[in-house]
Amino acid sequence: MQVPPAQNCNSAERIVVIRNEEGLHMRPAMQFIDCANGFESQITIHKGDQRANGKSIAELTMLAAGKGTQLRICAVGNDAAQAIEALAEIIENEITKNTD
Amino acid sequence: MEIIKGIGVSPGVVVCPAVVLDAEDYRIPKREVPSSQTRMEIQRLRRAFMDATGELIHLEDAQGDLWDRRIKDIFAVHLHFLRDRTLRRRITELISEKQYTAEYAVSVVMRDVARRFSQAQDQYISERASDIYDIERRLLRHLIGERREELQHLREPVVVVAHDLTPTQTAGFDKEFIKGIATDAGGRTSHTAIVARSMGIPAVVALGNVTDEINPGDTIIVDGNRGTIVINPDQATLDEYKRFAAEIVEHVHELDEMIQLPAVTTDGVTITLLGNIEFPYEAEITLAKGGDGIGLYRTEFLYLDAAEEPTEEDHYQAYLDTINTMGKHPITIRTVDLGADKFTQEKNPIPERNPFLGLRSIRYCLQNLSLFRKQIRAILRASAHGNVKIMFPLITSLLELRQAKWVLADVKEDLEEEGIDFDENIPIGVMIETPAAALVAEELADEVDFFSIGTNDLIQYTLAVDRVNEKVASLYSPTHPAVLNLINHVVRTAIRAKIDVSLCGEMASEIEYTPLLLGMGFTILSLAPPIIPEIKEIVRSVSVDQCRRLARKALSMDTDTQIISLLREELRNIQRID
Numbered sequence: 001m002q003v004p005p006a007q008n009c010n011s012a013e014r015i016v017v018i019r020n021e022e023g024l025h026m027r028p029a030m031q032f033i034d035c036a037n038g039f040e041s042q043i044t045i046h047k048g049d050q051r052a053n054g055k056s057i058a059e060l061t062m063l064a065a066g067k068g069t070q071l072r073i074c075a076v077g078n079d080a081a082q083a084i085e086a087l088a089e090i091i092e093n094e095i096t097k098n099t100d
Numbered sequence: 101m102e103i104i105k106g107i108g109v110s111p112g113v114v115v116c117p118a119v120v121l122d123a124e125d126y127r128i129p130k131r132e133v134p135s136s137q138t139r140m141e142i143q144r145l146r147r148a149f150m151d152a153t154g155e156l157i158h159l160e161d162a163q164g165d166l167w168d169r170r171i172k173d174i175f176a177v178h179l180h181f182l183r184d185r186t187l188r189r190r191i192t193e194l195i196s197e198k199q200y201t202a203e204y205a206v207s208v209v210m211r212d213v214a215r216r217f218s219q220a221q222d223q224y225i226s227e228r229a230s231d232i233y234d235i236e237r238r239l240l241r242h243l244i245g246e247r248r249e250e251l252q253h254l255r256e257p258v259v260v261v262a263h264d265l266t267p268t269q270t271a272g273f274d275k276e277f278i279k280g281i282a283t284d285a286g287g288r289t290s291h292t293a294i295v296a297r298s299m300g301i302p303a304v305v306a307l308g309n310v311t312d313e314i315n316p317g318d319t320i321i322v323d324g325n326r327g328t329i330v331i332n333p334d335q336a337t338l339d340e341y342k343r344f345a346a347e348i349v350e351h352v353h354e355l356d357e358m359i360q361l362p363a364v365t366t367d368g369v370t371i372t373l374l375g376n377i378e379f380p381y382e383a384e385i386t387l388a389k390g391g392d393g394i395g396l397y398r399t400e401f402l403y404l405d406a407a408e409e410p411t412e413e414d415h416y417q418a419y420l421d422t423i424n425t426m427g428k429h430p431i432t433i434r435t436v437d438l439g440a441d442k443f444t445q446e447k448n449p450i451p452e453r454n455p456f457l458g459l460r461s462i463r464y465c466l467q468n469l470s471l472f473r474k475q476i477r478a479i480l481r482a483s484a485h486g487n488v489k490i491m492f493p494l495i496t497s498l499l500e501l502r503q504a505k506w507v508l509a510d511v512k513e514d515l516e517e518e519g520i521d522f523d524e525n526i527p528i529g530v531m532i533e534t535p536a537a538a539l540v541a542e543e544l545a546d547e548v549d550f551f552s553i554g555t556n557d558l559i560q561y562t563l564a565v566d567r568v569n570e571k572v573a574s575l576y577s578p579t580h581p582a583v584l585n586l587i588n589h590v591v592r593t594a595i596r597a598k599i600d601v602s603l604c605g606e607m608a609s610e611i612e613y614t615p616l617l618l619g620m621g622f623t624i625l626s627l628a629p630p631i632i633p634e635i636k637e638i639v640r641s642v643s644v645d646q647c648r649r650l651a652r653k654a655l656s657m658d659t660d661t662q663i664i665s666l667l668r669e670e671l672r673n674i675q676r677i678d
Contacts, residue, residue, distance in 0.1 A: 021416070021417060021420060022224065022417075023222070023224075025224055025225070026173065026177045026228065027173055027176075030176060030177065030180050033180060033184075053186045055185070055186065056184050056185070056186035056187060057177075057180040057181055057184050057187075058181060058184050058186065058187040058213055059186060059187075061217075061225065061228070062213065062216050062217065062220075064220040064221070064222050064225045066222055067413065
């Protein structure tokens, strides 16, 4: 499922590192999905050569991204830049706050 | 009668007839349909997703107030999966491309997801596979119809026997009738364990093929304390357990009121009662039983199940779990006390002739520095998040203590350089569990913040008795004057040096010794969490003054039999007054 070269729509990407202790487990993953679904852009998460749809809890949790994992978040669509901003914020700040 | 050993994940004892849940999954009636019908199958699938979602929302509305947050999380996960459009698209594609029935397509996709979960390295993720099976079953139930009603029509108390319980099954449990759980699979962090503990019913998991061994209606004893179940017990065992179970229930009710009361003697001295724990979940029991913190956190469990040495992260996670439960309460982590066990022996080609006098505990750590440093790093990192203390076991000399402290200082320096947070002033303690340590207590006291007396080993080494050896077990005596004199010497030394001293051996869990220990000057006792209310009851019915007189008398006696008679008589008097 190759993303066509961006021409008419915007794209953005960001590399983030999972910092919270339990990794991108169920609860943080749900938070991520809820946020991603608020944007119209397509969201894709890359972990090494694995890839997941950023709006799918099944695919995201199957990445089993633990603490220290580096992820590349890509967004393609009209609100790509905002989506990347919000999602990176979740990974880097939000989910580290409510580990328990 | 058959006894099977598993893992006790929720304490308590219960005797009840068994209900065996069908280990077999829903049978899929038909796998393929003519291509003309695929649209109808896709409709059925959408309906099933909608109904399942509606059912969950309804369940949460009706019962959500009764659930704790972990159960709520589980259901939130289910809802997210049911709303996952990518997942649903995969199922829909199978129906339209391969002419699968909706139920078969659901099964194929969900099983693939579950398989990938269970293969994950991460234990947390792999145990979540049961969530996926649960979602599969939920969808199939809507596609195929109800079949699993057994648990909703209970009329008498039962023990539930199953392969591995799913969150939906356990959340629908009727606490009035479901008194215990036994499962083939599962681990300490599996849902069965979490839910059983939060419901307060005994559970034993990892029992192998227990569903095959048990027939519906068999009488089952679930002993969550020992991690065993007994199938069709003989009369003697049954009587013993029934008495045991009744005693537990009766006494627990009696002691429940103790939990909220302070541990203060009649003359106003506050006694700190801490829990000895091994697994992070026992921290919850400690709090539930009114404990003031963790006085001994054993860390060997990290090594015993593992095929490989646990990582720094494994240590850190376990400590963090405990800290999260305990909040600001103190937690004393003992560095690993390995020796004469699988982990150390497998790497040791020649068995030690005398492992208890061999390479164990702090000695093993000091010869395996990378292992030791890993744990210390984890403890230090954890210390940034809570009230953590570190304690070295089996110290026999000042030099050994200094070596251990040197490693600690070195790791601290590393963390500082890396900019990683830790508690710079983390209190350091030693366990006094050899006669040597007791006799050099003055010197040790100058270089540590606290002592913790481990009476089990102290008695064994002082009296040269292996208490597991039945031929000499009768010589193992906590009230032997030699033992009491050593303990007394350590307490005096600590009080003079103005450092904390606690007692964390089994002596602290037995009520007959409590007055003696208070009389010797202990104000901190660390014991098995379930026993805390019992000890508190004794604390609240004695005065330190009276205990001091008792201790003086005991210490002047010549034999252990005289002393134990004295203690028992005192206990009878205390209990008579109550």
